[in-house]
Amino acid sequence: MTTRNDFPAVDILLQDTRLDKGLKIIGEKVLSSERLTPEEGLLLFEKGELGFLGALANLVRVRMHGDKTYFNRNFHIEPTNVCVFTCKFCSYSRLYKNREEGWELSIDEMMDIVKKYDGQPVTEVHIVGGVHPKMNLDFFCELLSKIRDYRPDLHLKGFTAVELDYMFRKAKLTIDEGMRKLHEAGLQSMPGGGAEIFHPDVRVQISHDKVDAEGWLEIHKAAHKLGMHTNATMLYGHVENYWHRVDHMERLRNLQDETHGFNTFIPLKFRNKDNEMSHVPESSIIEDLKLYAVARLYMDNFPHLKAYWPMLGRNTAQLTLSFGVNDLDGTIDDTTKIYSMAGSEEQTPSMNTAQLAMLIRQAGRRPVERDTVYNEIKDYTEVEFTEEELAG
Ligand code: V47
Numbered sequence: 001m002t003t004r005n006d007f008p009a010v011d012i013l014l015q016d017t018r019l020d021k022g023l024k025i026i027g028e029k030v031l032s033s034e035r036l037t038p039e040e041g042l043l044l045f046e047k048g049e050l051g052f053l054g055a056l057a058n059l060v061r062v063r064m065h066g067d068k069t070y071f072n073r074n075f076h077i078e079p080t081n082v083c084v085f086t087c088k089f090c091s092y093s094r095l096y097k098n099r100e101e102g103w104e105l106s107i108d109e110m111m112d113i114v115k116k117y118d119g120q121p122v123t124e125v126h127i128v129g130g131v132h133p134k135m136n137l138d139f140f141c142e143l144l145s146k147i148r149d150y151r152p153d154l155h156l157k158g159f160t161a162v163e164l165d166y167m168f169r170k171a172k173l174t175i176d177e178g179m180r181k182l183h184e185a186g187l188q189s190m191p192g193g194g195a196e197i198f199h200p201d202v203r204v205q206i207s208h209d210k211v212d213a214e215g216w217l218e219i220h221k222a223a224h225k226l227g228m229h230t231n232a233t234m235l236y237g238h239v240e241n242y243w244h245r246v247d248h249m250e251r252l253r254n255l256q257d258e259t260h261g262f263n264t265f266i267p268l269k270f271r272n273k274d275n276e277m278s279h280v281p282e283s284s285i286i287e288d289l290k291l292y293a294v295a296r297l298y299m300d301n302f303p304h305l306k307a308y309w310p311m312l313g314r315n316t317a318q319l320t321l322s323f324g325v326n327d328l329d330g331t332i333d334d335t336t337k338i339y340s341m342a343g344s345e346e347q348t349p350s351m352n353t354a355q356l357a358m359l360i361r362q363a364g365r366r367p368v369e370r371d372t373v374y375n376e377i378k379d380y381t382e383v384e385f386t387e388e389e390l391a392g
Pocket residue numbers: 089090091128160190191192193194195196231232233234235266268269270271272273275308311329338342
């Protein structure tokens with residue numbers, strides 16, 4: 001049990017007579033583990049300065065996880081970038097009529113990707129892509145069961161609620177029926193994509209034609225009912241305002257109170273290369289760090305907060321470890337294109353275990369390899385790496 005005496009820096013900040021009264025109340029609430037209201041979430045965005053937010057978020061992070069920072073060994077399969085939807089921020093997708101500009105992998109081609117990892121200690125495959133009109137539920141059930149049969153030790157995490165909504169409607173199945181089918185075929189958990197910003201005023205501007213907030217939340221709820229864990233994302237730093245961010249987090253926090261099925265909240269920074277929102281400037285690093293800190297303070301029932309390094313870049317991701325983040329995702333092995341195509345500094349995202357562990361150690365944290373559902377595999381705090389391993 002930690003007390004305020006364990007965090008003298010926070011105590012000093014809260015004693016400062018110049019501190020805004022509302023922020024002082026929030027600080028006291030955080031110290032006594034009380035839930036913040038939406039108005040308080042908004043005040044943190046509007047008035048909280050970086051040092052204040054960081055100190056509080058770090059306190060919460062230490063209270064929940066000590067110095068541990070998690071990562072995993074994973075790779076992605078992106079079955080296609082052909083997509084029936086037209087999200088304005090997406091640099092990755094191609095419409096069906098332009099499908100010769102994109103890719104469409106067969107089950108055999110995807111199995112060849114899995115076979116590349118024969119004998120390697122990866123623990124998770126993350127399957128996500130565009131919404132292809134011809135890749136249906138049966139196709140993906142076949143893919144899942146083939147991977148499961150070939151490599152039963154690999155955790156199968158796949159499909160955003162956007163992909164599932166389309167798949168289930170096309171198969172004329174209810175959400176519960178569709179989800180059960182995928183679960184039986186081997187799907188073990190779901191990533192958090194497709195959430196973007198839930199508020200309809202923003203959603204209609206950036207992704208008007210895909211599943212809405214209620215549909216997204218319903219699908220995650222169905223997965224939770226089956227005992228599956230899922231993640232939740234928020235695409236930030238474009239046309240949304242602070243209130244839209246709080247509204248987004250509030251909806252997730254409410255569902256989590258009901259189901260406790262979410263593992264991780266993952267803010268995704270909007271990147272503006274080669275998409276229909278390229279005129280919208282990207283957020284500053286200060287804004288990024290503030291957002292992570294507010295998210296840690298607001299999402300009090302989400303066990304984990306992840307900075308997804310292929311999107312944020314490894315340097316900023318390392319900084320977030322002082323602003324509430326306790327997870328960096330995985331080794332990736334250059335198997336995702338969503339962020340490199342949108343202009344991330346990580347054009348060939350791949351880090352080996354040594355590089356990820358050192359990134360975490362440089363930030364004064366303990367690197368712990370985890371599996372998808374946060375069972376701890378190995379603590380790398382004391383492990384010595386060779387120069388060759390660190391060079392990658
Ligand atoms: O929903 C698309 C985002 C998401 C851009 O659950 C963009 O562990 C920024 O959800 N700029 C899909 N973001 C990826 C995703 C994800 C990634 C890593 C880990 C997990 C997890 C989930 O990618 C989409 C959308 O929000 N995205 N385009 C862009 N230009």
